[in-house]
Amino acid sequence: MTDGDAFAAPARFPSARPSPPHGAPSPAAGNMEPRWSPRGPLRLPRCSACLLLLLGTAGFFLSYAVEVDVKDASNATCLYAHWMMRFLIKYETNSSDYKNATLSLSSNVTHDGSICGNDTQAALLAVQFGEGHSWSVNFTKTNETYQADFITFTYNTNDTAVFPDAKRKGPITIVVKDTMHPVQLNNVFVCHNTDSVEAENVTQFFWNLTLQAFVQNGTIGKKESRCDADTPTSAPTVLPTVANVTTASTTTLSPVPTTAPKPVENPDTGNYSLKSENETCLLASVGLQLNVSRDKPLLININPKTTSADGTCGNTAATLRLNDGNSRFIDFTFVVKNASANVRRFYLKEVNVTLLNHVNGSVILSADNNNFSKWDASLGSSYMCRKEQTLEINEVLQIHTFNLRIQPFLVKENKFSTAQECSLDDDTILIPIVVGAALAGLIVIIVIAYIIGRRKSYAGYQTL
Incomplete structure (x- = not known):
């Protein structure tokens, strides 16, 4: 779905x-x-x-x-x-x-x-x-x-x-x-x-x-x-919630061929920013996907075309709040650590997610995790991770991120600063792995060829 x-x-x-x-x-x-x-x-x-x-x-x-x-x-x-x-x-x-x-x-x-x-x-x-x-x-x-x-x-x-x-x-x-x-x-x-x-x-x-x-x-x-959302021609309907979207009908009128469910595509990347006193203070570029696990997993892509950004900027803490226009709200809170040291760094500390039923405003799901230590980078730089990452909010909710780049502090000229990449994007570690695998494969081939050659040489002689 x-x-x-x-x-x-x-x-x-x-x-x-x-x-x-x-x-x-x-x-x-x-x-x-x-x-x-x-x-x-x-x-x-x-x-x-x-x-x-x-x-x-x-x-x-x-x-x-x-x-x-x-x-x-x-x-x-x-x-x-x-x-x-x-x-x-x-x-x-x-x-x-x-x-x-x-x-x-x-x-x-x-x-x-x-x-x-x-x-x-x-x-x-x-x-x-x-x-x-x-x-x-x-x-x-x-x-x-x-x-x-x-x-x-x-x-x-x-x-x-x-x-x-x-x-x-x-x-x-x-x-x-x-x-x-x-x-x-x-x-x-x-x-x-x-x-x-x-x-x-x-x-x-x-x-x-x-x-x-x-x-x-x-x-x-x-x-x-x-209002714009109330179309006069549409009859009132009760839309499914997270609790019941996986419930299937038990009545079958005719045989239906079994088809594999269509996989959910990766979300589009959205660009978001916050301003303080007419100066950009936070930049974010990310594709977001919610994974709600109730009975069966429900994947929800956040559409950047309908998503608005709000929040607060500060010297040691910043919060980016996203409202996707479909009663879903996501808060990312960043803090600065080692504030008294010469080398200061920021990281993602807390994520809050609220999903609402648009019909009656009831809370379908509210989850938060304030014990993260993710997306760590030097203050004044940005953090980047192109590969998919997963944030575990609680036992029923995960957030998958794609093409992430974030800078919550010290943004200059409305541009990202030099990025510190995540380990998933670091391809340099693959070079020794590939070389080692190639050498191991070459050794195996030489050993196999040697064994086959010895067997052929023995086949030309008969025991007296």
């Missing part, structure tokens, strides 16, 4: 948050609180809201669908939304390691701060849940359309159920700008497929979305504007 059979491409979902007041500073990522409030200048008098919670399940984790119906002063609906969401958060532990935490909506969701909006003020959809977590998205309008502007997400690491050993305590706020396609007024925006938004070690997942901002006359529109 190919990778396209197992997972489908996610849709893009509007990311939004109100713009700061004129002249106000932007919030710094990770601050306890943003420096400007998204609610103050947008507050409308006598605006009430109604919140309904619909219990549902999604994969491994209990998840809640949220329905928010915001009313204006006349008790007419002015903002409506129904959706599901989940968060994957990478955080630092007390032992200075990093872990992934999954945060889902709980049953105690509130809607404080949700606002209708009007021609001059943005609409705001805001929810609070769990132990001090909150999420909001704002919408602006023109004469004919509306669209989202910013998403604000605050998670509280004091929530020991989600972050049992977090090194940093307290609320952490991130802001993401991701402009959606404008939607016609009176239209409902619908997107059943999964969307993902990444920023500051947080990936936000959304699915089963229905919303309408600036509802007119209190009546939800009947015409839908669908």
